Amino acid sequence: MRRRMECHDEEWRQEWHKQWHARWNEKVQGKRRWRRSLRVRLVLMFVVLAMVMAAVFMGGMKRAFSTGWAEAARPLLIDYNDRLVAELGTPPDVARAQALVNRLPITIRIVGPKVNWNSNPGNNDHSGGADHPGNWMHDHEDLFGGEKWFVRPTADGHQVIFGWSPKLWEQAPRVIGWATLGVLLSCVLLAYAYVSRLLRPLIDIREGAQRFGRGEFSQPIPIRRNDDLGDLAQRVNTMADDIQAMLDAKRGLLLALSHELRSPLTRARLNAELLPATPEGQAEREALLRDLNEMRDLISDLLESERLASPHVALQREPVDLAALIRETVAEMPGAQQVHLDLADGLPPHAVDRMRIRLLVRNLLDNALRYSNGAPRPPCVSLRAALDGKRQGVEIEVRDHGPGVDEAQLDRLTEPFYRTDGARARATGGVGLGMYLCRLIAEAHGGELMVRNASPGLQIVVRLV
The missing domain is CATH 1.20.5 (Single alpha-helices involved in coiled-coils or other helix-helix interfaces)
Structure with missing residues (x-):
């Protein structure tokens, strides 16, 4: 417990x-x-380029207005302001000044010995004296250089200071600003959509390469355009067809060899069993039978792995009590009497291929027993419920307490004919097909096989859904 x-x-x-x-x-x-998305980087480059172009354009236009056009407009503004000052009279008439303010989008401030008046009293903080006329025009008093065109003297010693009316900015059409912003955002969205459409073939090629890497050759990469990317997709499809043809040829060769070897191997085993069991040749006879049995198991594993690797693998599914199946498999195996079983109670029957799940458990447990010599504890076989999204599944775990495996070799344990170095070398038996066969069985049932070091030992989890 x-x-x-x-x-x-x-x-x-x-x-x-x-x-x-x-x-x-x-x-x-x-x-x-x-961060690595080419699509995002292209859109950002487009936005930055648009902002730089807008800044350069606005700076150039501002420079053009502040040089050539400013010199051309300065005499006209001075003449117009002098006419407005003449219309105010001498001394300046406040009533006339108020009429001008009501008629034109300007402010007027009169400073002098007799009349001191401001059409916009709330802007006193920005007005100052005659030397500090303030207002918007004061902020740009060096726009035209030389004489301050917005400060005009009168004959009796007064100064009339002109400025822009606050109403000019209050009445400015804000819709234009929002419309401009909307146009800019629309341009960014259109650029993103165009770049996405432009890069869609690259996304198709990436997804296709991932499918081909998993061995799924049934769906080729779609050819969307007749350009360089379309030609690249076509070449990748051709490469995938060649790879599939080579894999099919290899699979056919292995199947043919396995079938052809079975008959002479059966005859050799029969002849070895018929040899006289004399004390002198008993050891050689047992060694010969052991080697023949190993070859038989190798051929059986090869045939089974090729059947499972086929895209048309057929499973004989039936409701199976996995706990009872694991107990039967453990009881049949020699040397498995000390294996610890941790099987959850009350699990419903699971629809699996009975013979192949039995083969999976036997291979995993045989692997655990092989590397448990001298381990502090015997292997442990667990069965528990597992929830994969909305689907109810089960997990079969087999763990030994042996030397474990180097982390760099964990991902390769389920490759065909792969054997690790050191404690898990060929001297301990096996040709490297057991774990590969277990992975194929798990994947054929729609599950997965996970391998990790348990420190000490190796932990293998098979999830079936």
Whole structure:
């Protein structure tokens, strides 16, 4: 009971760490995808380029207005202001000044010995004296250089200071500003849509390369345009067809060889069993039978792996009590009497291929027993419920407490004919097809096989949905 609780606690901690790392990696990869996205970078380049062009255009226009046009408009403004001052009279008449303010979008301030008047009293903080006329025009008093055209003297010693009326800015059409902003945003959205359409073939090629890497050659990359990207997609499709043809040829060769070897291997085994069991040749006879049995198992595994790797694999699914199946498999295996079983009670029957799940459990347990010599504890086989999204599934876990595997080799354990170095070398038996066959069985059932170091030992989890 204590061992079972320790096993559960360790499994819960490892599952929690795995989920946390998965969520963290998903966030990091999402941020990296946006940073590395060619689409986003092209749109940003378009926006920056548009802003730089707008800044250069506005700066150039401002410079043009402040030089050539300013010199041309200065005499006209001075003459117009002198006419307005003449219309005010001598001394300046406040009533006439108020009439001008009401008629024109300007402000008038009169400073002098007799008349001191401001059409916009609320702007006194910005008006100052005659030397500090203030207002908008004061902010741009060096626009035309030389004489201040907006400060005009009168014959009796008064100064009339002109400025822009606040109503001019209050009545300015704000709709134009919002419309301009809307046009800019629309341009950005149109640019993003165009860039997305332009880069769509690259996305198709990336997704197609991922499918081909998984061995899914049934769906080629769509050819959307007759340009360089379309030609690249066509060449990748041709490469995928060649790869599929080579894989099919390899699979056909393995199947043919396996079938052809079965008959002479069966005859050789029969002849070896018919040899006289004399004490002198007993050891050689047993060694010969052992090698023949190993060749038989190798051929059977090759045939089964090629059947499972086929896209048209057929499973004989039936409702199976997985706990009872695991108990039967463990009881049939030699040397498995000390294996610890942690099988959840009350699990409903699961629709699986009975013979292939039995093969999966036998291969995993045989692998665990092989590397448990000298381990502090025997292997542990667990069965528990697992929720994969909205689908109810089960997890079969086989763990040994042996030397484990180098982290750099974990991802390759389920490759065909791969054997690790050191403690998991060929001297311990096997040709590297057992784990590969287990992965194919799990994937044929729509599940997955996960391998990780449990420190100590190796932990293999098969999830079936």
